[in-house]
Amino acid sequence: MPDLPSHASPYFSPQSPPDGEVEGEISLNSTAAPRSNPAESSEETHYESGQESSTENERGTATPALPGSFLSPAFTPPSTPGGTMNPASVLHQTQLSGLRHRVATTTKAPKLLDQLPSVECIVRARIPTTSGTEMFLHLYHNDIDNKEHLAIVFGNTIRSRSLDRVKPGETELDRMIRGAxxxxxxxxxxxxxxxxxxxxxxxxxxxxxxxxxxxxxxASAHPTQFAQAPLVRIHSECYTGETAWSARCDCGEQLDEAARLMSLPEEALPENLAHADAETLAANSPGGVIVYLRQEGRGIGLGEKLKAYNLQDLGSDTVEANLLLRHPADARSYGLATAILVDLGLGVDANPEGIRLLTNNPDKIRAVEGANREVVVKDRVSMVPLAWRTGGKKGINSTEVEGYLRTKIAKMGHMIK
Ligand SMILES: Nc1nc2c(ncn2[C@@H]2O[C@H](COP(=O)(O)OP(=O)(O)OP(=O)(O)O)[C@@H](O)[C@H]2O)c(=O)[nH]1
Known part of the structure; x- marks a missing residue:
């Protein structure tokens, strides 16, 4: 067994590189303790020189001083949950190329499924909320994973077709218990x-x-008539930002803001959408849907996201951290969201006018529409962070969230304005 530096875990043995060419580049010497000079270390980890300053610690170089030890297979899982990436090829990319190349090849747009997954709303329940508005929580099952994806429906006009469908042998009580x-x-x-x-x-x-x-x-089988295109948010789970008060991201704030907009009186919505400050009224709320997808950590799962946070504290930005853990920069897909929207009568078949999508993520817009444009995104409604809108008086103020937003704009093409 070769001599390992003292910080190397006894539980892993260094892997052999898949290609002799790169042996020198990831030699065990590169597992030496982190150096304080970022320039030296970026050379050591073979990032392209001149890497732009989009890192979250503002040091101006990508992931300074990271030991090569996290190329160990014992440190990271063999694959991304639900992902299709071949870990060997990701590792190969990681070793052979500079960071920019990796970003370019792994932050690709989400894959569109030729055929939408099959979804079924299993149960729906009325939830009075702390803001005074009521919403209907819809729980979905599907045929591609066994997670409980959700649709949070505001207003009384949007109904699930699969929920309303009559099931053989069910009683009226059965129907009411499952929310139909x-x-x-x-x-x-x-x-x-x-x-x-x-x-x-x-x-x-x-x-x-x-x-x-x-x-x-x-209950009606006819297409719903909406006064204006319904507001939709496709939200990916974020335990840290939504439940554990994290100031590393603005996920919790975005969820709150989406619910607030969907609860506003209809006349308060156009034009000044994000700034409207009218009172919440359940009665004349225009409604809308938040599709809540269980793809925590941009699809890599909570455990891996927490590792990514540690890498971020070591100097990586959000994209680099995912790549260093051998995950894609963004491992999410949106086919389930499209299928859920169609089930809720917001697809082109029942709602040809389309939807208004609350997002800053351009990839999401195309992905949500589906391969065959099963849903039409008529307008994008941007989500400007509260701190930016209020000059820092409200919202999240932290160096972490600033870096997080900066990376989304610089590396993931987000349009925050
Ligand atoms: N891997 C990883 N995931 C993160 C991190 N911070 C937040 N997330 C996850 O990112 C997801 C939210 O995605 P974002 O990229 O913030 O936003 P978006 O959904 O692409 O775009 P918007 O529609 O504009 O909000 C949630 O699943 C979070 O758990 C991070 O540092 N690393």
């Missing part, structure tokens, strides 16, 4: 199809205004 009802549940209700309380209220309102009015509380 119209109107509202209340003690004593016996029909999933007919909300007698709502009907009575609607009839009273119609009589008093002497208008006939549409029923509106019966």
């Amino acid at each position: 009802y119209v109107g509202k549940l209340h003690p004593g209700r016996i029909s999933s199809w007919y909300d007698e309380k709502a009907e009575a209220a609607a009839a009273a309102a119609a009589a008093s205004s002497q208008t006939t009015g549409e029923k509106g509380t019966t």
Whole structure:
């Protein structure tokens, strides 16, 4: 066994490089303790000289002083969850090329599936929220993974086709328990199809205004008419940013902002969308959908994201950290989101006017539309960080989030304005 530096884990043995050509480049000498001179170390790890200053620690070089030891197969998993990348080829790229080359070859647009996955809404429930708005949480199963992806639906006009479908042998109670009802549940209700309380209220309102009015509380197979293109956010899970108060990213803030916009009174929405400050009103909310995909850490999973955070503290930016762990810069896909939107009646078949997508990520726009344009993105609504909009008075203020946003703009093409 060769002499390893003292910081090297006894649990791994250095791997042999796949190509004799690169042997010198990742020789064990490169596992020497990190040097303090970033220029020396960037040479050591074979990043291209002149790497632009987009790192999160503003040192101006890519991932300074990283020991070559994290090329060890014991340190990183063999593959990205749900990913299609061949770890051997990623390693080969990592060893042979400079960082720019790796970014160029791994931050490619998400793959579009020829055929959308099959999705089924298993259950839906009304959730009154702390802001006063109600939303309907839809839980989906699908045929490509066993995760519980979600759709958070605001407003009463958007319904799931797969949920409303009648299942052989089910009772009215079964239907109400899985959320396949119209109107509202209340003690004593016996029909999933007919909300007698709502009907009575609607009839009273119609009589008093002497208008006939549409029923509106019966499940309909017809396309929904929206006053304007519905607002949609495709949100990827972020435990740290949404639950554990992390100031490394703005994921929690984006989720809150999407919900806020979907809860606003309709007249407050156009033009000044992001700045609107009107009161939340469930009654005339224009609604919208947040599709919440369980692709934590841009698809690499929470454990790997936490390793990436440690690499970021060692000097990498978010993209470099993923690549050094042998994951793609972004391992996400959006076929499930497209399929869920179609199920919710927001695809071109039922909603040819399209949707308004809340995002700064250009790759996401095309990906969500699907290979055969099953969904049309009519407009993009940008998500400007609260701290930028308020001159730092509100929102997240941290050096980490600044670096995170800078990297998204510089390396991932995000359009934050
Ligand atoms: N691997 C990795 N994932 C991260 C990091 N910070 C946040 N994430 C994940 O990134 C995902 C959110 O994606 P973003 O790239 O922030 O934004 P986006 O969805 O591409 O674009 P927007 O629609 O504009 O928000 C969530 O799954 C987070 O868990 C990080 O440092 N490393």
